[in-house]
Amino acid sequence: MKKVLLVDDDVDFCEATGLLLESKGYEVVLAYDGKEGLEKVRTEKPDLVILDVMMPEMNGYDVCVVLKADPKLKKIPVILLTGVGQDMFRTHYTQHMGLMTEADDYIAKPVETQELVERVEDWLGGNS
Amino acid sequence: MLIKPSTNVLVVENDITIMQRCRELLLQEGHGVRMAESVEEALDIIQKQPGDVDIILLSLELPGWGGMSLINIIQKSRHEVLIVTMSTNCGEEAIEAIHAGAYDCIRKSFTKDRFWIKMNRAIDAFRLNRQVRILRRQRQATLREPCREENLLAIFNSFADALVITDWKTDIVLFNENAASLFGLTEKKSIGHPVSEWIESDELLSFIMRAIESDSSLAPLMAGEEPVVKVQEKVLRVHVDPVKNGTGSVIGAVSLFHDVTKVSAMDKLRADFLSMVSHELKAPLSALLMQVSVIHDGLAGDLTAKQTSLLGKAKEKTKGMITLVNDILDYRRIEEGKSIQKIESLDLTEILPRTVELMLLSAEEKGVNIEFEIEEDIPMFSGDSGGMQALFVNLISNAIKYTPNGGNVRVTLNKAGKDIEIKVADTGIGIPPEDIDRVFERFYRIKTEQTRRVTGSGLGLSIVKGILDAHNGSVRVESEVGKGTTFIVSLPVS
Structure with missing residues (x-):
């Protein structure tokens, strides 16, 4: 079973999204801030990290930069959850930031369940 | 000899002897004299010929406090008349009369000298008052006369x-x-x-x-x-x-x-508040949407058809609220777009292709082909790098949005005299002539059959305008319905 680490400071969002991913057959590990997220990447060794951008203290970009600078961890794909809508200006900004932080993918919030599942499947090659 | 201008005196007195003495004295000095034996008679004269009475010489010993009531009437009617009273003792009643507006009191046992001492002072006072009134009127008149330079x-x-x-x-x-x-x-x-x-x-x-x-x-x-x-x-x-x-x-x-210092401070406060509120709203709304979606998808247990339908609507409502919050944030961002964050020397020939690259994916999804052409020797441009990128992103994403499948978007960068010119030309649906002047307005979106399915807040081009204003640049639009639209941006070098 593939393991997904979801890092988001909103407990309710984590719970619901966790449910969604579990229903698709993934093992889900939750972390509620950037630091906890980094720790769990090291201890849990997930197959994929979904990282919220807007978090207090250590935001998603910072976490991503640290992950991608670590030769042991850089291969784990990271999807950024950008807390922005469809506006091109902002999407562009997050894309830009994402490229700079070497994130592998990004999904704009509010997240469509279908889109999330598809992207996760893209990276993990289906549930197994 | 100096001829003093005469004054018109109305003597109000029921004692004939005193009335006659006053009359004689006044006539000797060339003043006009009228006489009344009662208050009624006096009022009649004043009302009929208001200009004919300058000073009233008024007995305070008329029957039934008549003298006092006349003073009050005159004061109220604002006649420009000076009242000098006469009484036997000039006692309490005289003081009361002066309080009520009379000028002075003469004892009825007056000698010629005493009469004139008091009367001359009263006449001077009257003339002075008149002078003041005339000057005041003149001053008001000059104010109404606006052609005076002063x-x-x-x-x-x-x-x-x-x-x-x-x-x-x-x-x-x-x-x-x-x-x-x-x-x-x-x-x-x-x-x-x-x-x-x-x-x-x-x-x-x-x-x-x-x-x-x-x-x-x-x-x-x-x-x-x-x-x-x-x-x-x-x-x-x-x-x-x-x-x-x-x-x-x-x-x-x-x-x-x-x-507008205060107003703009309030504006900023409001904008900050909006920004704070919408950020605070977004996280719970995102969570809410996910929760509803998960239940809606049946991941938290089986649903009845009714439950599915209701939750489907709840999901759409939640999405609507998120869109609204995003629009509020956009509104804030336009204001920010107007202010340049940092001016630096920019190589647009490097920024433009990078931006186009970012748009390739959405163009591909839409089935729109993007091509760009960059002239050589484009000078460096001093501007805000974020602003320039946002400018390109907005123009190009608009072009993609309004160009149907199989269409073409062509971006060119060239020199035009002293300016750098950027053209974004599409083969899209075009802008009707009546809308062309309004496309830069906030929240303005052209509503036709073809644009109904295109999403957006109507803010993109006003952001473009804001950025160009901040850089002293300009933008113009050429468009033909059904053929396509070209946005031409000019940025001044130096």
């Missing part, structure tokens, strides 16, 4: 707003006191000097130029926007109008600077 200047200086008037060369010709203290203008140093030496604002200067060159068709164009000038700690909104002479030709411009 008055105009006084009115001009009484404006709480600062006013600066410039001639057709944009040299300062006149300013008021508020403008002087605000901009440090002095008669000697500023008059005849270009306004730009004193008020540093290219935006203001361009408005003044436009006012000078104005024909009436430009007026509605200028009505909506007013330049903002910052001086010391103050934020001033400027209204510029052309000054026309008698024959209607423009001879200069008047700029009115209105202090």
Whole structure:
């Protein structure tokens, strides 16, 4: 079973999204801030990290930069959850930031369940 | 010998002897005399010929406090008449009369000298009062006469707003006191000097130029926007109008600077508040949407058809609220777009391809082909890198949005005289001529059958306009319905 680490400071969002991913057959590990997220990447060794951008203290970009600078961890794909809508200006900004932080993918919030599942499947090659 | 102008005296007295004595004395000195034996008779004379009575010589010993009531009537009716009372003792009743408005009291046992001492003083007082009244009227009259230069200047200086008037060369010709203290203008140093030496604002200067060159068709164009000038700690909104002479030709411009410091502080507060609220709303709304979606998808247990339908609607409502919150944030962002964060030397030939690259994916999804062409030797441009990127992103994403599957978007970067010119041309649905002037307005979206399915907040092009304003650039649109649209941006080099 593939393991997904979801890092988001909103407990309710984590719970619901966790449910969604579990229903698709993934093992889900939750972390509620950037630091906890980094720790769990090291201890849990997930197959994929979904990282919220807007978090207090250590935001998603910072976490991503640290992950991608670590030769042991850089291969784990990271999807950024950008807390922005469809506006091109902002999407562009997050894309830009994402490229700079070497994130592998990004999904704009509010997240469509279908889109999330598809992207996760893209990276993990289906549930197994 | 100096001939004193005579006064008209009305003697109100029921004692015939005293009345006659007064009459004789007054006539001897050439004054006009009228006589009344009662208050009623006196009022009758005053009302019929108000100009014929200057001074009333009034007995306080008329039957039934008649004298006092006459004083009160005269005071109330604001007749410009001076009242001198007469009584046997000039006691309490005389003091009361003076309180009520009478000028003085003469004892009825007067000698000729005593009578004239008091009467002459009363006549002087009357003349003085009349003089004051005349002067006061004259002063009011001159105020109403606006062609007096002094008055105009006084009115001009009484404006709480600062006013600066410039001639057709944009040299300062006149300013008021508020403008002087605000901009440090002095008669000697500023008059005849270009306004730009004193008020540093290219935006203001361009408005003044436009006012000078104005024909009436430009007026509605200028009505909506007013330049903002910052001086010391103050934020001033400027209204510029052309000054026309008698024959209607423009001879200069008047700029009115209105202090909006408080208003703009409030604006910022409101914007910060909006921004804070919408950020705070977004996280829970995202969570809510996910929760509803998960239940809706049946991941938290099986649902009845009714439950599915209701939750489906709840999901759409939640999405609607998220869109609204996003629009509020966009609104804030336009204001931010107007302010340049950082000016640096930019290589647009490097920024443009990078931006186009970012748009390739969405173009591909839409089935729209993007191509770009960059001329050689494009000079460096001083501007805000984030702003420039946002500019390209907005224009190109718009072109993709409004171009149907199989269409083409062509981006070119070239030099045009002293400017750098960026063209974004699409083979899209085009803009109807009646909408073309409005596409830069906030929240303006063209509503046709073809645009209904295109999402957006209607803010993209106003962000473009904001960024270009901040960089002294300009944009124009050429479009033909069904054929396509071209946005042409000019950015000044240096």
